[in-house]
Amino acid sequence: MLNELWLIPALPLAGFLALAFLGARMPRGLAGFIGVGSVGLSAALTILIGLRFLGAPPPDNSYTQVLWTWFEVGKLSPQIAFCLDPLSLVMTFIVTGVGFLIHVYSLEYMRDDPGYARFFAYMNLFVSSMLILVLADNLLLLYLGWEGVGLCSYLLIGFWYSDPANCRAASKAFIVTRVGDTAMAIGLFLLATHLGSLNIHTVMEQAQVQWAVGAPLAVAAAALLLGGAVGKSGQLPLQVWLPDAMAGPTPVSALIHAATMVTAGVYLIARTHVIFELAPSVQGLVAAVGALTLLIAGISALAQRDIKRILAYSTISQIGYMFLALGVGAWSAAIFHFFTHAFFKALLFMAAGAIIVSLHHEQDIFKMGGLRKQLPAVFWTFLAGALSLVAFPFISSGFYSKDEILMLAWYSPQGGWHLWLAGLTGAVLTSVYTFRAVFIVFFGESNGHVTSKPGSMMTVPLWILAGLATLAGLVQTPITHLLERTPLWSETAGEQTAHTGELGLQVAAIAAGLLGIYIAWSRFVVHRDSTREWTETAAGAKLCALSASGCGFDWLYDMLFVRPFITAANFCKKDFTGAIDTAIVSVNMGLNYALHASQSGRIRWYATAMAIGAAITLAIVILL
Amino acid sequence: MTASVPIEHGLALAAILFALGLIGLLVRRNIVYSLLSIEVMLNAAGLAFVVAGARWGQSDGQIMFLIIVTMAAAEVAVGLALVLRFSRLFKTLDGDAASRMRG
Numbered sequence: 232m233l234n235e236l237w238l239i240p241a242l243p244l245a246g247f248l249a250l251a252f253l254g255a256r257m258p259r260g261l262a263g264f265i266g267v268g269s270v271g272l273s274a275a276l277t278i279l280i281g282l283r284f285l286g287a288p289p290p291d292n293s294y295t296q297v298l299w300t301w302f303e304v305g306k307l308s309p310q311i312a313f314c315l316d317p318l319s320l321v322m323t324f325i326v327t328g329v330g331f332l333i334h335v336y337s338l339e340y341m342r343d344d345p346g347y348a349r350f351f352a353y354m355n356l357f358v359s360s361m362l363i364l365v366l367a368d369n370l371l372l373l374y375l376g377w378e379g380v381g382l383c384s385y386l387l388i389g390f391w392y393s394d395p396a397n398c399r400a401a402s403k404a405f406i407v408t409r410v411g412d413t414a415m416a417i418g419l420f421l422l423a424t425h426l427g428s429l430n431i432h433t434v435m436e437q438a439q440v441q442w443a444v445g446a447p448l449a450v451a452a453a454a455l456l457l458g459g460a461v462g463k464s465g466q467l468p469l470q471v472w473l474p475d476a477m478a479g480p481t482p483v484s485a486l487i488h489a490a491t492m493v494t495a496g497v498y499l500i501a502r503t504h505v506i507f508e509l510a511p512s513v514q515g516l517v518a519a520v521g522a523l524t525l526l527i528a529g530i531s532a533l534a535q536r537d538i539k540r541i542l543a544y545s546t547i548s549q550i551g552y553m554f555l556a557l558g559v560g561a562w563s564a565a566i567f568h569f570f571t572h573a574f575f576k577a578l579l580f581m582a583a584g585a586i587i588v589s590l591h592h593e594q595d596i597f598k599m600g601g602l603r604k605q606l607p608a609v610f611w612t613f614l615a616g617a618l619s620l621v622a623f624p625f626i627s628s629g630f631y632s633k634d635e636i637l638m639l640a641w642y643s644p645q646g647g648w649h650l651w652l653a654g655l656t657g658a659v660l661t662s663v664y665t666f667r668a669v670f671i672v673f674f675g676e677s678n679g680h681v682t683s684k685p686g687s688m689m690t691v692p693l694w695i696l697a698g699l700a701t702l703a704g705l706v707q708t709p710i711t712h713l714l715e716r717t718p719l720w721s722e723t724a725g726e727q728t729a730h731t732g733e734l735g736l737q738v739a740a741i742a743a744g745l746l747g748i749y750i751a752w753s754r755f756v757v758h759r760d761s762t763r764e765w766t767e768t769a770a771g772a773k774l775c776a777l778s779a780s781g782c783g784f785d786w787l788y789d790m791l792f793v794r795p796f797i798t799a800a801n802f803c804k805k806d807f808t809g810a811i812d813t814a815i816v817s818v819n820m821g822l823n824y825a826l827h828a829s830q831s832g833r834i835r836w837y838a839t840a841m842a843i844g845a846a847i848t849l850a851i852v853i854l855l
Numbered sequence: 856m857t858a859s860v861p862i863e864h865g866l867a868l869a870a871i872l873f874a875l876g877l878i879g880l881l882v883r884r885n886i887v888y889s890l891l892s893i894e895v896m897l898n899a900a901g902l903a904f905v906v907a908g909a910r911w912g913q914s915d916g917q918i919m920f921l922i923i924v925t926m927a928a929a930e931v932a933v934g935l936a937l938v939l940r941f942s943r944l945f946k947t948l949d950g951d952a953a954s955r956m957r958g
Contacts, residue, residue, distance in 0.1 A: 832957030834889075834950050838880050 233280055233289070236296045236313050239323060240362035242273045247355040254348025266351025267334045270358055274327035281320055285713075292316055292716040293432075295368055306427050312368035314431070318717045321566060321710065322365035322498055325573045329490040330358045332692040336581050337482040339688035340588065344480075350390060354486065357383035361491040365498060370419050370429040373499075377415070377463070380492050381408050387487075388479040400478035407472040411462015415499075418455030421448070435505040435719050442509050453510035456503055457517060464496030465547050466554055467524040471784050473547055474531075477539040481584030484539060488546040489577035494569050497553045501562050505719055508560070514645060518558020522653035525551030527782050529660030533667070534778035537594045538583045541668050544781070545620060546576055548657060555654060556636045559643035563714045568632035570710060571703050575619035575629060578696035582613035585685040585693065586672065596668055601677030608690050610673050615697040617669050621662035621748065624741045631704035633658065637740050638733065651736070655743050662747025663754075670755045865906030872899035886941060886950045890934045897927045 246269030254262050284294070293316040301309045315323075334354060341350050360379025367373035389401030423429050425448055426437040442449040460466070465473035473493070477484055487493060500507060500517065507514045525548040532544035549572050556565035586602060586609055587594055603610045619629035637658070641651040685693075714720065754762045765771045777783060803809070829840075872895055879892030901920040908916015938948070945952045 830957055832954030834953070835881055835884070842877055842881070 233283060233294050233315060234296070235276060236280060236294070236315055236366070237298055239273050239276055239280070239327065240313070240359050240366060242269045242276070243355040243359035243362065245269060247352050247359060250348050250352035250355065254352055257348055259347050262348035262351055263338050266348075266355055267331070267338060269355055270327060270331045270334050273358070273362070274331040277323050277327045280315070281324060284315060284320060288716070291718055293718050297368075301371070307423055307429065309369045309371040309429055311372060313366040314368040315366065316717050317713045317715075318498075318501060318566065318720075319365050321570060321714065322494075323362060325570060326358060326361050326365060326490050329573050329577050329696075330361075330486060332696060333482050333485050333490070333577060333581070336485075336584070336689055336692045337480075339686050340482050340584055341480065346390065350387075350480070353383055353386045353390070354482070357387065357486060357491055361495070364495055367431075369431060370422065370434065370503075373431075373502075374416070374419060377459070377495060377499075378412065380463070380495060381405060381412065384408075384476065384487055384492055387483040388476050390479050390483065394478075397478040400472075400475040404472040404476050407469050408462045411459045411469055413458075414455045414462070415459025418452055418459065421452050421455065425452075431502060432718065435503070438506050438509060444509055445511060446509065449506060449509035450513055453503075453506045453513035454516075456499060456506065457513055457520075460496030460499045461520060462496070463499075464493050464550050464554070466496065466520050466550065467527060468784070470524060470528065470547050471781065471788060474540050474543045474781060477537065477543055481539065481580060481587060484543070485577045485580035485584070488543070488580060489573045493546060493550055494553075494573070497550065497557065497565055497569055500554075500557045501566055504557070504560075504562055504721075507557075508721070511645070514558055514560070516558070518555050518640075518645065518650055521551045521554025521556075521558055522650050522657075523551075524548070524554065525657040526653055526660070529657050529664065531778055531781040532664040533660065534775040535664075536596060536779070538586070538596050538599075538668060538672065539580070539594055541596070541664060542576070542579050542583060545579075545661065545665065548661060549576070549620070551657070552633060552636050552654065555640055555650060559640055559646040559650065561636065561639040561643060562720065563711045564632065564635045564639055566714055567707060567710055568636055571619065571628035571632045571700070574696055574703055575616040575627075575700040578612060578616035578693060578700050579620065581689070581693055581696070582609050582616060585609045585689050586613075588689075589681045589683055589685060591682045596671045599672045600675045601673070602681070603673040605677070605681045606684065608693065609685065612690075612693040612697040613673070614669065615700050617665045619700040621665050621744045622658060622740070623744060626701060628700055628703035630744075631707045634737060634740050635707070638736055641736055655739060658740060658743040659747040659750075662744050663751050666748045666751035667755050670751060674756060675759070859909065860906075862906055862910045865909075866903060869899045869903040869906065872896075872902065884950050885948050886938055887948060889950060890931065890938070893934075894927060894931070897923055897930075 246265050249265055250257075250262060257265075293314060295312055295314045297310050297312040299311050301311050334351070337350065337354065341347055344350060357380065360376045360383055362376070364373055364376030364380060367376060385401045385405040388404050389398045391397050392401075419429065422434055422438075426434050426441065428434055428437065438449065438452075462469045476487060479487075507517065528544045528547035528551060532541050532548065535541045535544065549568070553565045553568050553572075556562075556568060586599065586606065589606060589609075590599060593599065615627075619627040621627075622630040622633040624630050633654075637651055637654045640646045640654050641648065766775050780786065876892045876895035876899060879895065880889055883889060883892065901923045904916040904919040904923070906916070908914065908919075941953065942948055
């Protein structure tokens with residue numbers, strides 16, 4: 232009954248193959264149709280399969296479709312198999328649904344780009360890889376999707392490859408995530424060696440049987456998996472690639488930040504949460520990483536001038552919240568925040584993209600201003616996304632998911648007041664930087680002039696996402712109940728019992744969000760001039776520079792890794808092995824010079840050489 | 856069978872012809888003469904085949920000669936076409952003029 236499951240990742244893959252091999256010779260309309268159609272079909276199929284899954288849940292709430300055995304080496308025989316359970320269903324729904332809307336939006340956004348077919352080919356591969364990642368039945372197939380996502384992010388961030396800065400950003404994203412990927416690969420080796428399988432279900436069951444809580448192997452495995460998750464999801468200390476990833480076209484940013492790629496780490500931890508439960512110290516680390524990241528990213532976002540970088544830092548910060556939730560054992564809350572975040576972050580990026588196109592590729596918020604009147608559709612949809620991002624009470628989806636996380640950060644056995652306080656401070660920061668952007672871009676006097684207005688291909692996805700970002704909070708209870716049916720899903724923090732003082736926490740969370748909006752209002756609307764004067768004082772300028780540089784992590788890594796590496800490379804260049812290499816080259820060059828003198832281009836010289844050669848050969852044959 | 860020409864004489868003649876052809880090829884710059892010299896060398900080789908065939912009383916030598924003649928005819932056809940193109944392109948028949956393919 233769910234036999235069409237394999238088609239969900241296969242359709243975008245087919246779209247990629249068609250566009251990659253025939254795209255250059257295709258008319259643009261057909262290329263766009265294939266690119267959008269394959270993901271659209273996939274999304275429709277997901278809804279169909281999801282309804283059937285919910286209507287008649289398979290035994291154990293998990294359906295596995297084995298296509299074929301990938302390879303067999305010793306005990307290890309990973310299969311190409313897809314597994315549908317509530318967790319992967321929610322992920323698939325987001326990846327295809329939001330992915331489809333982003334594709335439709337790209338039709339108009341990329342309309343005049345010469346690399347139209349190439350763009351859709353990469354986007355389709357991206358969606359396909361992500362679907363393989365979330366539907367994989369074993370960790371090796373998951374790793375295939377994981378690397379595919381990394382490859383596509385490289386290709387798409389460097390999509391406009393004629394600018395070297397974009398290529399640098401693409402390489403940076405690839406290399407930084409590679410650090411995490413290596414950790415994850417070692418983690419997979421460890422699991423395969425000690426548990427004898429990579430099938431997710433088997434690994435989880437075996438881990439529970441073989442390892443005690445706090446066993447060194449479990450701690451090592453969890454730490455290595457966390458390394459991979461941190462790299463992909465742009466968390467401390469590997470978050471530096473994500474702001475630079477803004478070099479790609481805006482739909483790519485929306486896809487990377489909302490539906491694919493950065494949420495892979497959250498999914499990985501939720502998927503392998505059994506191992507994290509066996510390693511409480513690492514789980515505590517997950518929460519600490521999340522809390523620290525959301526604070527640092529929030530501070531970094533405060534002084535950015537580029538609208539896309541503000542949103543990039545907000546993504547890092549929101550995924551920090553998801554990690555915080557994972558760290559306190561609130562798996563459902565983390566996935567639900569992912570669910571709402573996908574809608575509002577895609578919405579914010581696409582609205583930002585609409586502004587950027589309307590202002591003829593202007594990304595500096597200080598060159599915008601007063602756009603509320605000129606681009607009303609973009610204003611209202613951006614506002615819906617912004618309200619959701621700051622968890623505006625009751626009328627935004629972000630409120631329900633973030634409130635849940637903050638609550639559980641306090642009440643969970645692994646949580647505590649310090650995690651809650653970090654989350655609350657992050658909430659204030661979030662509203663300050665979000666509404667700073669809203670007030671500067673849409674209010675005040677108009678600076679730029681709108682050259683074109685976004686068409687319906689762009690605004691319709693915006694309105695749909697705005698609706699979803701506002702209303703998605705309503706499905707909190709169904710989604711949570713659905714996720715709880717995932718096999719082995721053990722909520723350590725999710726007991727929905729009434730706690731004393733719950734109302735107080737809720738009021739505090741609401742107050743934090745409103746306080747941030749008030750600060751942004753007073754600093755960037757009412758007292759805008761005094762704020763500007765403050766940034767020109769010595770201390771203010773320093774603080775702004777620190778925030779604008781992402782708290783100096785790029786500088787730190789440059790000092791710690793890049794420069795020593797370049798120095799060492801320069802040093803090694805001069806040693807004796809280098810001399811041997813140089814010698815080989817110069818001998819070959821010398822021989823080349825000697826021989827090319829004999830190539831005179833005169834046919835009679837060649838005839839002479841042949842005659843002499845023939846004579847010598849004859850002499851050898853006769854005389855010897 | 857009457858007294859035949861001794862094989863040494865035939866081979867000596869073939870050698871002299873071959874040497875003449877080779878010297879002509881190496882010395883003359885005019886490519887028409889180069890082609891001519893190659894013809895002489897081919898015929899020298901053919902003569903050597905015929906002489907050797909006569910010495911052993913077998914027809915192989917004559918068959919080889921027929922093949923050489925056929926090949927020479929084909930070669931001249933191609934060669935003369937090249938000479939024609941050459942003179943059009945370089946406005947000369949000097950083989951050394953076409954030395955642009957040097958290292």
